[in-house]
Amino acid sequence: DRKRDSGRTRLPIGKPVPGARLYVLDSGGTIQPAGVAGELYIAGTGVARGYLNRPELTAERFLDDPFYPGERMYQTGDIARWTEDGLVEWLGRSDGQVKVRGYRIEPGEIEAAIRRIDSIREAAVTARTEHGETALYAYIEGRKSDDVRAELAARLPAYMMPAQFIEMSEWPVTPSGKLDRRALPAPGGTADRQAYTAPRNVTEMKLCALWEEVLKNGPVG
The missing domain is CATH 3.30.300.30 (ANL, C-terminal domain)
Structure with a gap:
């Protein structure tokens, strides 16, 4: 559902598609509960192998998945939180x-x-x-x-x-x-x-x- 507050649009990202996993983690890699902001990570079968011809950026953004050994997750750089109804809401960029x-x-x-x-x-x-x-x-x-x-x-x-x-x-x-x-x-x-x-x-x-x-x-x- 799209929400408009005082001229600003807020659009929840939604839920992960089958085969994908979304994590909202703090700076120490701990999963955040609903309502608490953290950085958004994407894992699962839909994650790419990396950036084309960008090994340094690939190493920075594609990290080992601590919850599924042997798999990787993508660090999006987005700040988000889980809502009480199981959706992910985008809050901003971590570079902010x-x-x-x-x-x-x-x-x-x-x-x-x-x-x-x-x-x-x-x-x-x-x-x-x-x-x-x-x-x-x-x-x-x-x-x-x-x-x-x-x-x-x-x-x-x-x-x-x-x-x-x-x-x-x-x-x-x-x-x-x-x-x-x-x-x-x-x-x-x-x-x-x-x-x-x-x-x-x-x-x-x-x-x-x-x-x-x-x-x-x-x-x-």
Whole structure:
């Protein structure tokens, strides 16, 4: 089923065809449960032998299948997750990863966690670098930012928490109808920030959220 959210189309990949296997794995090669994002791998009889005349790329992408000895699987570079009804949903590319405070983070994984919050209609997460510091920013529609921050804190580790949540009523889209991330509004209050340290635990997140509410500005570090 095709879903359109605020001008962006989301289309589940579906289920593997007979003879094929789909794995959603984390960076350590562990199978991810339904609802948890990871990198998508394809295995089975339909997997090609490799890239024509590209031995280095073949070695990089065609790996030994750890679940079926003697067979190989293809590393797609796509970030996906299993849905509760057994479909695979595409979330983005792994080359969209960003590095924040030493951690490699996939924004699509944060977006997926936000969308699982009740009443959220759409979400987007971007990384911006100012004054030499990179921070995550979440754009949301459907819930108040404080509510989303509190619920997300229970779902994600502290290093994956966005520095600021921006509430949206309309989303910029490209001529093809996709979300135009480059046109998302710049977060408020960042121009005068000389140094920023993101909250490191739930207590600091709650304190920062309180100060942002009082000051009507953010992000507060």
